[in-house]
Amino acid sequence: xxxxxxxxxxxxxxxxxxxxxxxxxxxxxxxxxxxxxxxxxxxxxxxxxxxxxxxxxxxxxxxxxxxxxxxxxxxxxxxxxxxxxxxxxxxxxxxxxxxxxxxxxxxxxxxxxxxxxxxxxxxxxxxxxxxxxxxxxxxxxxxxxxxxxxxxxxxxxxxxxxxxxxxxxxxxxxxxxxxxxxxxxxxxxxxxxxxxxxxxxxxxxxxxxxxxxxxxxxxxxxxxxxxxxxxxxxxxxxxxxxxxxxxxxxxxxxxxxxxxxxxxxxxxxxxxxxxxxxxxxxxxxxxxxxxxxxxxxxxxxxxxxxxxxxxxxxxxxxxxxxxxxxxxxxxxxxxxxxxxxxxxxxxxxxxxxxxxxxxxxxxxxxxxxxxxxxxxxxxxxxxxxxxxxxxxxxx
Numbered sequence: 001x002x003x004x005x006x007x008x009x010x011x012x013x014x015x016x017x018x019x020x021x022x023x024x025x026x027x028x029x030x031x032x033x034x035x036x037x038x039x040x041x042x043x044x045x046x047x048x049x050x051x052x053x054x055x056x057x058x059x060x061x062x063x064x065x066x067x068x069x070x071x072x073x074x075x076x077x078x079x080x081x082x083x084x085x086x087x088x089x090x091x092x093x094x095x096x097x098x099x100x101x102x103x104x105x106x107x108x109x110x111x112x113x114x115x116x117x118x119x120x121x122x123x124x125x126x127x128x129x130x131x132x133x134x135x136x137x138x139x140x141x142x143x144x145x146x147x148x149x150x151x152x153x154x155x156x157x158x159x160x161x162x163x164x165x166x167x168x169x170x171x172x173x174x175x176x177x178x179x180x181x182x183x184x185x186x187x188x189x190x191x192x193x194x195x196x197x198x199x200x201x202x203x204x205x206x207x208x209x210x211x212x213x214x215x216x217x218x219x220x221x222x223x224x225x226x227x228x229x230x231x232x233x234x235x236x237x238x239x240x241x242x243x244x245x246x247x248x249x250x251x252x253x254x255x256x257x258x259x260x261x262x263x264x265x266x267x268x269x270x271x272x273x274x275x276x277x278x279x280x281x282x283x284x285x286x287x288x289x290x291x292x293x294x295x296x297x298x299x300x301x302x303x304x305x306x307x308x309x310x311x312x313x314x315x316x317x318x319x320x321x322x323x324x325x326x327x328x329x330x331x332x333x334x335x336x337x338x339x340x341x342x343x344x345x346x347x348x349x350x351x352x353x354x355x356x357x358x359x360x361x362x363x364x365x366x367x368x369x370x371x372x373x374x375x376x377x378x379x380x381x382x383x384x385x386x387x388x389x390x391x392x393x394x395x
Contacts, residue, residue: 003275004285025365051080058088091292097243143182190256199245206300221315279354280305310354
C-alpha cells in the first residue's frame with residue numbers, strides 16, 4: 001500500500017486510503033493525504049458491512065477507481081462489484097477469476113489442467129489418511145490454508161511445515177480436528193521466481209521477473225530482477241489467458257536445484273515487493289490508474305531493470321536474527337555463516353539497492369516499522385519472563 005500511494009502521489013494523482021490501520025507504515029507517510037476510516041471501526045471486521053462502506057465511498061464525488069490492495073479487499077469488492085461500478089471502476093479481474101485465485105484448490109486444479117507443473121498434492125479428508133498422505137507426498141510437507149477469502153480462513157494459519165507423521169497429526173488435531181482439512185503438498189526447496197504481470201482481456205501486455213535472493217518465514221526480503229524466462233512467462237500467459245485476466249497479477253514459481261519448475265500461486269492484487277518493481281521502471285500502481293481510470297494500455301519500459309536489486313530492511317533484520325539463531329526458511333537450500341550474514345545485511349544498505357520502505361523524502365514509515373517490531377520483541381520477552389516465573393513457582 002505504501003509503494004502504491006507513493007507512486008500515485010509522485011505523479012500528482014489524488015487518492016484516499018479506505019480503512020487504513022494506524023499500525024500500517026503507510027499511516028505515517030507524508031504521501032498519505034486522504035484517509036477514510038469506517039465508523040464504527042468494527043465495520044472492517046464484517047465483510048458485508050465493509051462492502052457497503054466501499055460502495056458508499058465509491059459514490060462520493062471525484063472517485064473514479066477503486067483499487068483493492070489485499071486478498072480480503074479483493075473479495076469484498078468483488079462481491080459488491082455491480083454496486084461499486086455504478087459510480088466508479090473496480091480495478092480487479094473478472095469475478096470468476098477472483099474466485100479462482102482466492103481458492104488454492106481450484107487454482108491448482110486449473111494449473112494442472114493447463115499443463116503447468118505443480119507440487120505433489122494430497123486431498124486429505126480424514127485423519128485416518130495420514131499414512132497414505134506420507135506415502136504419496138513424502139516429508140517434509142506443507143499444510144496450506146486453501147482459502148484466502150475473508151469468510152474462509154477457519155484454520156487459523158496460512159501454512160505450516162511438518163517433518164513426520166506424528167507432527168502432521170499433532171498440527172491437524174490442534175488446528176482442525178474435525179475438518180475442514182488443509183491442502184497438503186510436498187515442500188518444494190529451491191529458489192522463488194515471481195512474474196509480475198499486467199494483462200488486458202487475458203493477454204499479457206507487460207511482465208518482468210525477479211528472483212528471491214533471501215527469504216525468511218515465507219517472506220522474500222532481498223530480490224533481484226532477472227531476464228524473463230520464456231518457460232515461466234509461458235506458464236503465466238496460459239493461466240491469465242484461461243482466466244480472462246484484467247489488471248495486475250503476481251504469478252509465483254519455485255525452481256528446484258535440478259531445474260524443475262513448480263507453480264505456487266497467482267495473486268490478484270499488488271504484491272508486497274511492488275516497490276522493487278517500481279524502482280526498476282515497472283510502475284504497476286500507475287498502470288492500474290492509467291488502464292482502469294483512463295483506458296490506456298500499459299507499455300513496458302525500454303529498459304527492463306535487469307540486475308536491479310531491492311530489499312525490505314525490516315525483513316532483512318528478521319532474516320539476520322533467524323540466521324544468527326540457526327534458523328532458515330523451510331524452502332531455502334543454501335546456508336551461510338553468521339559472519340557472512342552480518343556482512344550481507346549491512347551491504348544491503350548500499351544506494352544501489354532500492355528499499356521497499358525507506359525513502360529520504362519520507363523516512364518516518366521505516367522508523368515506525370522498526371519501532372513496532374521492537375515493541376513486539378520486548379512484549380514477547382516480557383511474556384517469556386512471565387512464563388518462566390510462573391513455571392518456577394509451580395515447580
